Amino acid sequence: xxxxxxxxxxxxxxxxxxxxxxxxxxxxxxxxxxxxxxxxxxxxxxxxxxxxxxxxxxxxxxxxxxxxxxxxxxxxxxxxxxxxxxxxxxxxxxxxxxxxxxxxxxxxxxxxxxxxxxxxxxxxxxxxxxxxxxxxxxxxxxxxxxxxxxxxxxxxxxxxxxxxxxxxxxxxxxxxxxxxxxxxxxxxxxxxxxxxxxxxxxxxxxxxxxxxxxxxxxxxxxxxxxxxxxxxxxxxxxxxxxxxxxxxxxxxxxxxxxxxxxxxxxxxxxxxxxxxxxxxxxxxxxxxxxxxxxxxxxxxxxxxxxxxxxxxxxxxx
Numbered sequence: 462x463x464x465x466x467x468x469x470x471x472x473x474x475x476x477x478x479x480x481x482x483x484x485x486x487x488x489x490x491x492x493x494x495x496x497x498x499x500x501x502x503x504x505x506x507x508x509x510x511x512x513x514x515x516x517x518x519x520x521x522x523x524x525x526x527x528x529x530x531x532x533x534x535x536x537x538x539x540x541x542x543x544x545x546x547x548x549x550x551x552x553x554x555x556x557x558x559x560x561x562x563x564x565x566x567x568x569x570x571x572x573x574x575x576x577x578x579x580x581x582x583x584x585x586x587x588x589x590x591x592x593x594x595x596x597x598x599x600x601x602x603x604x605x606x607x608x609x610x611x612x613x614x615x616x617x618x619x620x621x622x623x624x625x626x627x628x629x630x631x632x633x634x635x636x637x638x639x640x641x642x643x644x645x646x647x648x649x650x651x652x653x654x655x656x657x658x659x660x661x662x663x664x665x666x667x668x669x670x671x672x673x674x675x676x677x678x679x680x681x682x683x684x685x686x687x688x689x690x691x692x693x694x695x696x697x698x699x700x701x702x703x704x705x706x707x708x709x710x711x712x713x714x715x716x717x718x719x720x721x722x723x724x725x726x727x728x729x730x731x732x733x734x735x736x737x738x739x740x741x742x743x744x745x746x747x748x749x750x751x752x753x754x755x756x757x758x759x760x761x762x763x764x765x766x767x768x769x770x771x772x773x774x775x776x777x778x
Contacts, residue, residue, distance in 0.1 A: 462619050465567045465669040468582040470662050472654070476555070476587040477502060480509040483553060483583055484528060490514045491526040491550075493541045495533030498557050502590070506532065520544040528553055528582075534598075535563035535692060543569040546578035553583040559591045559657050560598040561605045561692050565665025573681060574752060580669055586661055592649055597691065597723075599644050603637050603656065604697025604724045606630075606664040607715065611700060612674035613667055615757040622670045629663035632656065634718060641722050675703035678755035679767065682748025686740060687731045697724040698731060705770045706762065716777065728775045741768055 476483075484490050492510065496518050499506060517523055520540045528551040531541020538554050545552035546569070556564040563570075567580045610630035613622070636652040636659075643650040679699035680692065687695060697719065704712040719726050728736060745767045749755045755762055 464619055464622065465580050466666055467565050467580045467584050467662070470565065470584045470586070472586040472588060472658060472662070474587065474589045474649070476585040477505050477590055478509045480506070480530070480555070480585070481511055483585060484510070484530060487527040487551065489526040490528055490530060491523045491544075492516050492530045492532060493520055493523060493537065493544060494518060494531075495537045495557070498533045498537075502557075523548060526550050530555065532557060534558040535561040538563040539569040539571060542578040542581060543571050543576060545581075546576070552578075552581040553585065554581045555585045555587065556661060557587075557590050558594045558598050559602040559660050560594070561602060562609070562660055562664035562668055565662050565669065567669040580666075584661070586657060588649055588654060588657060591657055592644065592647070592653065596641070596644055599656075600641065600723050601691040601693030601697075602660040603633055603641075603693070603722060604700075605693035606633050606656075606660040607718075608673075608676045608696045608700045609664040609667045609671075611704065611709075611711070612676055612754075612757070613671035615674045615759060616671040618671055622667055625663055626667045626671070629659045629667055632659040632663065634714075637718065638721050672757070673754040674757035675706065675755055675762070676700040678753035678757075679703070679745070679748045681753055682744040682746070683731065683733075685747055686733060686736065686744050690725075690731045694725050694731065698726070698728075701726070701774050702767065702770045703758070705774050706758070706760075706766060712774075726774075726777070728771070738768060741771060745771075 492514055523544050529541050529545040530553045531537050532555045542552055554564045564584045568575045569578050610626040613626040632655055636655045639652040640656040643653045676696050676699040680695035683695050725731050745764045
């Protein structure tokens with residue numbers, strides 16, 4: 462048995478102001494930050510670190526370092542993990558968006574490729590920062606987190622990870638609707654805090670010890686035609702397709718939840734109102750590439766099976 466886990470996960474208010482406390486054991490510190498995030502929180506970030514810290518905005522610009530501190534959204538989390546892996550450095554991640562479970566996973570998705578980098582040493586989730594993103598990003602995270610349980614069933618897992626996957630799903634379904642309402646009102650509530658934990662820690666750790674299946678595979682294919690859709694939105698819709706192909710009755714419970722919180726249930730929700738079968742088949746072919754996880758499905762999947770499932774799910778009222 463081997464279980465991958467973040468060395469230290471902290472979720473509370475004000476972490477961005479006190480980063481120096483969590484990097485004090487390192488001599489050479491490179492901060493890889495999203496440009497928009499850095500400009501928005503420049504004073505807080507700079508004042509929270511030592512003066513000799515190197516700030517970069519492209520992983521190619523990182524020099525010799527002991528630790529890479531990634532600050533930003535999901536793509537920046539992946540780049541920081543990959544950069545730390547390349548430089549044989551420690552990795553500390555500060556997610557500024559709850560849109561995906563990227564911070565606590567052990568892989569980095571770089572140019573569509575899954576690269577094993579190991580889980581980060583520390584993840585510092587500042588609840589105030591996480592609650593200041595557009596609502597759509599939070600809802601996307603709910604979608605990404607929900608898929609974990611249903612895809613993890615296609616893996617042989619330790620009992621503790623099976624339990625974590627189930628807890629992730631149950632937490633999101635139990636608290637997600639209230640959390641959305643609280644997020645809209647600007648309230649940092651218990652429900653919202655629990656959903657942040659489910660998206661970032663539970664889902665990320667579970668994914669690190671299992672992986673994707675039909676939903677994630679199809680999401681990457683659909684992304685070729687949905688440039689404006691968020692990762693979690695694509696995964697959420699693709700999960701409905703996976704469940705339909707598995708003849709899983711859970712699809713009805715999830716669709717009801719989707720309708721309430723605003724996750725996509727139809728192609729038009731992804732901006733694919735008039736997509737043709739030929740265009741969909743191109744996306745499906747991409748999703749069935751060996752670099753993705755469609756082969757984790759518990760049955761042989763043909764491209765026409767996926768197309769039929771997409772059309773039928775899209776037709777649901």
